[in-house]
Amino acid sequence: MFFLLLRKIYVLIFITAAFTSCVTKKKYDDLSARKSKLDLDIAACEKAMARVQADRKSVEEKLTELQATHQKMVKDSAETGVALRKTRSLYQELNNTYDKLIKNHDRLLSNSASESSRLSGDLARREAELLASKNQIDKLSADLKTREDRLNEMERVLAEKDKAVTNLRNKVSNALLGFKSNDLTVNVKNGKVYVSLSEQLLFKSGSTKVDPKGQDALQKLAQALRDQQEVNVLVEGHTDDVPVSKGTLGMKDNWDLSVLRATEITRILTNAGLTPERVTPSGRSKYVPVAQNTSADQRSLNRRTEIILTPKLDELFQILEKN
Template structure:
């Protein structure tokens, strides 16, 4: 467009020059030449500008093409982004719903948790109270257990002491039985026996050895046996002597001097034996006479043999158990 304007301008100038050729002055001619030169220069500048513009236009066309390609890629990317955006919006909606549900569940859980916490706190307080009571009971039981343990130890000590004393007593009883048996070895076993019953030494003397029928006087052979027994017991300071007179169930004869029944007979015989033992040197403070009449028979039968067994005197030797009684009283 610029080139056409220049050509038109030049044509107009040339036409004016030809029309005025003859009548133009040199000055005008020079002005026109100057204008021509200027026009040619301007033309050259316009052509350079046109070339530059053409080059720039080419560059701009290339940039437009590049921009169009970029635009197409952006459009494609925009379509993908739109699809992704829509998917994201959908996911966002789902997430929002899920979040709302979670919030509601969380609030519900918080409410339930508060209720449960309150319940657990009450249970904990109750259990702590129970634990406190249990600890108090345990402390009390432990104190009782310690006391019981202490009492048990004391009882075990007393029991050991009792066992020791009983063992010593049994040993002493056996030694006493052996000593009495040795002292009375020369007598018939049917008339005299020595045995141990209930921790005591029983010296059983038959009526035949000691008395005539119905009499309270001891025969010489019986007196000999009693003196030997007294001699064996003189050094037994811790032994008590009980003399028991026994009769059979046959009533005494009427008119027997100084006696009304078997009670009198049993007591008088026991008293007589006690007197002989005391005269033989056994301290009277250690001897106790007693009569049992026919109340403790060896054989309850009504035969002559049974009645003969029942007519007897039993001298019961009992070791003193002062130590044992002291321990028992301490319990």
């Protein structure tokens, strides 16, 4: 919606400039070219916003599905183990009964022919039950082993993923050691690495141009991530609840400010060597604060950029698809 409004404003400015000023054809052509480029930039931003929202929803759904499947497999394995133990107990009882029947067979032969026939039928039935129980045990044992193998494989991959996330956090932290902790933090949350950079490190108030010190931090981060091809990068711009000053060029509100800052940081990261396909800019405005906006210090904490590093989960999804 705000991209459409922005486009209308640009068109209005263009028309006003064209019809209220005496301009040469060269200036008119220059204004037309600038309008076309702005239209392309707005379209690209809209496309990127749609893609990041779709990707985020897809990753959250897949993670939810993965967690549910993992819990179900653990529950199913436990239930199968209980069934196996019960069946083994039944198998042992049937074996004991069979032994007793064999021991009493000679003694019972002295009974009447009908009694002997009845016992023989009972013995045959017991033998059939034993065979059926053995087959069931074999089937349950094979099924339990398959589930345990898949569960072990999933736990192995999850452990490798956690190890990769930890290694990634350490690598990023080492690359950014020279910066103050109140300007830059690196944490792990929900299986992702969060690099949080303060506004003080990156931007002057209300600006979308990254300061030299912030550019240095971003270039070092990009250098640490160049060989991490299995990691997707999401750049989220965040603001406090103070409205954008009226007359700020190119910005209507905090949505614009957060998106433009995220886009500028994305350009720096890709210019420093990250492939554009891995990096997605996103603006969150004032709606995801980390502190209440009741003091200057708390607002300062909310004015930040978060770079979220997410390892790909292809191997885990392949394990799930085997079932």
